Amino acid sequence: MHRTTELHRVTAALCAIAVALAVVFTGHPAPARADGEVFDTGHVDAFYVSAPGGELTLSMKEDITGSGVVRPGNDVTLKVAEEAWSEATEGIDGIGVPTYYLPQTQDSSLLWPGWDTQSAQSAGYTDINFEFVEVTGPGDIFVFETAGFGDIQPVTDAGALDLVSGDVINQAYPAHRHVNWAFSEPGIYTMTVQAESNGDTSNQVTYTWDVGDAEATPREEESDTDHGAESSAELDDVTLGEASSDEPVSSNSGSRSGGGSSGGATRGAASAAGTKAAEQQAQDKNRKDRTERKERKERKPARAADKTTPAAENVDTVAAAGYYDSGQNLLPWGIGILGLGMLVLGLALARLALIKGRD
Structure with a gap:
C-alpha cells in the first residue's frame, strides 16, 4: 500500500512538471x-x-x-x-x-x-x-x-x-x-x-x-410549404375545371342519377394528383436551392493582386450612411471650408483695393 501511494505521488509530480515545462517552452497557458x-x-x-x-x-x-x-x-x-x-x-x-x-x-x-x-x-x-x-x-x-x-x-x-x-x-x-x-x-x-x-x-x-431559434421551423421550409399549398390550389382549380367541363350541368330542382358520384371520384383523384405534383415541385425547388447555397458556400475566393478595398475608396460616401472611423473622413470637409474662407477673404481684399483705387 505504501509503495502504491508513493508511486501515485511521483506520477502526479511528473505530470505537474510536464505541464509547467509546456507553459514555459510554448509561452501559452492552457486555454481558458x-x-x-x-x-x-x-x-x-x-x-x-x-x-x-x-x-x-x-x-x-x-x-x-x-x-x-x-x-x-x-x-x-x-x-x-x-x-x-x-x-x-x-x-x-x-x-x-x-x-x-x-x-x-x-x-x-x-x-x-x-x-x-x-x-x-x-x-x-x-x-x-x-x-x-x-x-x-x-x-x-x-x-x-x-x-x-x-x-x-x-x-x-x-x-x-x-x-x-x-x-x-x-x-x-x-x-x-x-x-x-x-x-x-x-x-x-x-x-x-x-x-x-x-x-x-x-x-x-x-x-x-x-x-435565430434552431428549434423553430426553418423559415425557408415555411415559405416553400406555403408556396406549395398555393401551387396545389391552383393546380386543383385547373384540373377540376378540365374534369367538370365534359360533364352535364345538374339542375337546381333535381339531381343527376349516378353523375354526382362519378364526378366526385374524378375530382378527388384530380385533387390528389395535383397535391402530389405540387409537393414534389416544392421538394425539388428546396433541394435545388440548398445545392446552390452549398456550392456558393464552398466557393474559394480568387485573391486580388492588390490590397485595394472598395470601402477604402469610398470612405466619404459610406460615412454619410452610418459608417464611422477615426476621423480621416473629415479631411475633405476641412479642405472645403478652408477654400471657402480663402475665397471670401480674397473677395474682401479685392473690394477694399477697389475702394482705395476710387479714392
Missing part, C-alpha cells in the same frame, strides 16, 4: 474555459486589434458588460435574435433571400457588431488584414456595406457578398467600423480569424454566432 456569456444586444467590436508590448493581438471589445471592456473573444456567444429575421436582403443582388439581418446602423433591439483597429497604430500597424481561416455554419454568411444612395458594396478582397473560409477583409487605415451582417439559416456559425499586418500575424480567435 468559456464562461457562457451571451451577447444579444448592444455594441461589440468583435474584431479588436491592439498591440500590447508591440505584439499584434486580436481580441474583442464590448460596451455591454461595461465601457470598452476587452476580452478574449472566444469566451462569449454572439446571439443573432429571431427578431433579426428580415426580407430586406431578398432584393439584394448576390443574396436574393430573406436572412437574419444585423444592419450597419445601430438597432437597439439587436446586436451591433463591428471591428476596431485604432489601438494597433501605436505600434506601426495601420494597414490590417482580417484573415478568415475557417468559416462554418448551417447556411451562408453575408457581409457588406450600405453606401450613399443605398449602394451595396462588398467588403471582402474577393469582391463577393458571402463570407467563406479563406476570405480576407482589408482595413487599410486605423478605423472603428461597422458593416451589415446577414445569415441565411438558423443555427451555430463559427469564424476562426487572425489579423495580419507588416508581415506579422496575430493569435487566432474563434468567434461563435448563435443565429
Whole structure:
C-alpha cells in the first residue's frame, strides 16, 4: 500500500512538471474555459486589434458588460435574435433571400457588431488584414456595406457578398467600423480569424454566432410549404375545371342519377394528383436551392493582386450612411471650408483695393 501511494505521488509530480515545462517552452497557458456569456444586444467590436508590448493581438471589445471592456473573444456567444429575421436582403443582388439581418446602423433591439483597429497604430500597424481561416455554419454568411444612395458594396478582397473560409477583409487605415451582417439559416456559425499586418500575424480567435431559434421551423421550409399549398390550389382549380367541363350541368330542382358520384371520384383523384405534383415541385425547388447555397458556400475566393478595398475608396460616401472611423473622413470637409474662407477673404481684399483705387 505504501509503495502504491508513493508511486501515485511521483506520477502526479511528473505530470505537474510536464505541464509547467509546456507553459514555459510554448509561452501559452492552457486555454481558458468559456464562461457562457451571451451577447444579444448592444455594441461589440468583435474584431479588436491592439498591440500590447508591440505584439499584434486580436481580441474583442464590448460596451455591454461595461465601457470598452476587452476580452478574449472566444469566451462569449454572439446571439443573432429571431427578431433579426428580415426580407430586406431578398432584393439584394448576390443574396436574393430573406436572412437574419444585423444592419450597419445601430438597432437597439439587436446586436451591433463591428471591428476596431485604432489601438494597433501605436505600434506601426495601420494597414490590417482580417484573415478568415475557417468559416462554418448551417447556411451562408453575408457581409457588406450600405453606401450613399443605398449602394451595396462588398467588403471582402474577393469582391463577393458571402463570407467563406479563406476570405480576407482589408482595413487599410486605423478605423472603428461597422458593416451589415446577414445569415441565411438558423443555427451555430463559427469564424476562426487572425489579423495580419507588416508581415506579422496575430493569435487566432474563434468567434461563435448563435443565429435565430434552431428549434423553430426553418423559415425557408415555411415559405416553400406555403408556396406549395398555393401551387396545389391552383393546380386543383385547373384540373377540376378540365374534369367538370365534359360533364352535364345538374339542375337546381333535381339531381343527376349516378353523375354526382362519378364526378366526385374524378375530382378527388384530380385533387390528389395535383397535391402530389405540387409537393414534389416544392421538394425539388428546396433541394435545388440548398445545392446552390452549398456550392456558393464552398466557393474559394480568387485573391486580388492588390490590397485595394472598395470601402477604402469610398470612405466619404459610406460615412454619410452610418459608417464611422477615426476621423480621416473629415479631411475633405476641412479642405472645403478652408477654400471657402480663402475665397471670401480674397473677395474682401479685392473690394477694399477697389475702394482705395476710387479714392
